[in-house]
Amino acid sequence: MTKKTVLFSGLMLFSLFFGAGNLIFPPLLGLQSGESFGPAITGFLITGVLLPFMAVMAISLSENGLVSIGNRVHRVFGLVFAIIIYMSIGALYGIPRASNVAYELGFKQIMVVEGWLALLVFSLLFFGVTYFISLNPKKIVDRIGQLLTPLLLLVLGVLVVQAFIKFENIASPAVGDYVTTPFVKGFVEGYFTMDAVAALAFGIVVINALKDKGAKSKLDLVKGTFGAGVIAGVGLVIVYISLGWIGRVIPKETDFANGAEVLTVASGILFARGGGLLFGVIVILACLTTCVGLITACARFFNEILPRFHYRFYVAVFTLVGLLVSNLGLNLILSLATPLLVFIYPIAIVLVILSLLQHFVGGGKMMYRLTVSVASIFALYDVLVNLGFQLQRSTELLEIIPFFEYGLGWVLPAFVAALVGYVVDKGSGQVQKLTIN
The missing domain is CATH 1.20.1740.10 (Amino acid/polyamine transporter I)
Incomplete structure (x- = not known):
């Protein structure tokens, strides 16, 4: 090469x-x-x-x-x-x-x-x-x-x-x-x-x-x-x-x-x-x-x-x-695809970050599962709002989270979930550090 x-x-x-x-x-x-x-x-x-x-x-x-x-x-x-x-x-x-x-x-x-x-x-x-x-x-x-x-x-x-x-x-x-x-x-x-x-x-x-x-x-x-x-x-x-x-x-x-x-x-x-x-x-x-x-x-x-x-x-x-x-036309394509993209984006980002971190500090299944679960909850909320559902009570609760108004409310909870999952994996001896073979 x-x-x-x-x-x-x-x-x-x-x-x-x-x-x-x-x-x-x-x-x-x-x-x-x-x-x-x-x-x-x-x-x-x-x-x-x-x-x-x-x-x-x-x-x-x-x-x-x-x-x-x-x-x-x-x-x-x-x-x-x-x-x-x-x-x-x-x-x-x-x-x-x-x-x-x-x-x-x-x-x-x-x-x-x-x-x-x-x-x-x-x-x-x-x-x-x-x-x-x-x-x-x-x-x-x-x-x-x-x-x-x-x-x-x-x-x-x-x-x-x-x-x-x-x-x-x-x-x-x-x-x-x-x-x-x-x-x-x-x-x-x-x-x-x-x-x-x-x-x-x-x-x-x-x-x-x-x-x-x-x-x-x-x-x-x-x-x-x-x-x-x-x-x-x-x-x-x-x-x-x-x-x-x-x-x-x-x-x-x-x-x-x-x-x-x-x-x-x-x-x-x-x-x-x-x-x-x-x-x-x-x-x-x-x-x-x-x-x-x-x-x-x-x-x-x-x-x-x-x-x-x-x-x-x-x-x-x-x-x-x-x-x-x-x-079908650009407007119809965007309207059909937007909810799906809104859902997968936070999940994709946390998977990428966790995958890279595992090469440096290690990680286990609980870290991945907790973080993806939290990101999925916020992603599902964004999808429902995007589809026109009125979620006033949920919105009032979530608004206290930093950066929620920018569509980034999942960031801090996902970080906390990753930290908790890592501690649990560490305690159970499930932390694995990835290497390049």
Whole structure:
């Protein structure tokens, strides 16, 4: 395994993470945080970059990816939770969302089109390219790391450099929660990118790519994944800060509803008629690479647990399902998937953190079970609220917990549960420290 392989694997991982959601969050943060941009973007980088990096490393350190991490709670839980993760961020949400965002924010910036037929034609072309790239996982590093990622970075670089040259470095006052708690608000915005969950799928893509390029031992895989994660993380930090800075200094002559509008207007100001074309190309490339990563990850996972069917069969299935679901429309996709994502996110985060901690301080089943149980209770509450249930009494009780109003009420109780579980495991002699064999 060469340094070149690690480099291109890192570029591939960057591209897998950098979808349209990641493209539009930072500009809106920069716009709203204004003078408080520094602490806001710092909070965003912790949950938008550090947590996904930790998730990728947790996968590389485990024996059987996401399933083995979940098995530390229970064997049935491990398999079921892994399937839910791959289905939710894959066929039922991530893949069709990528296609829809590419259409709504990318293709529509290039071509003036409307209606279901235009979406169908675009999605056929989009998924045709995705299917072709995903067919041979051994070439995914070459196709994404060496071709698509540099192209994406080049187009982004043109936009950012032009913005640094033409926009004045003048920030407006912060608004909303960015006035009083900019770090916490930025932290929550990064949390909602959902990349920590996506990383649980992308981790196995990187590991398999490194294996295909010659990595033999577990140590080689961990080192290679760490190097790729650092490269991807540095790239994300640079791009997030740059895009956030554009939102911070863009002329505030009009109101912006979201980060997509910020970048669309910025592209128009900087490149006149070509601005819409530039932004459209950025969005389509970002969505394409993310979609390829999700289909590859899902196909690999199901091929491992149900090897009766070939990898290419699963690529075809997830491509077809993504194509069909994407034509339901973006709003319907988001409304159907949001409750599921709200439920799995806290559980995924605690599993990642506990998995990493076990390599340093050890851990046992009680630690995992108590922590996941507590996180699940809070996640279930958030799901019910999201579905429209009125839980006034429960809300009044939970509001005393720190950060509850930001959707992070589970953090402190989960920490306490992990501590209690660790003490119980220690007392019963069940604490086991994981090592790299």
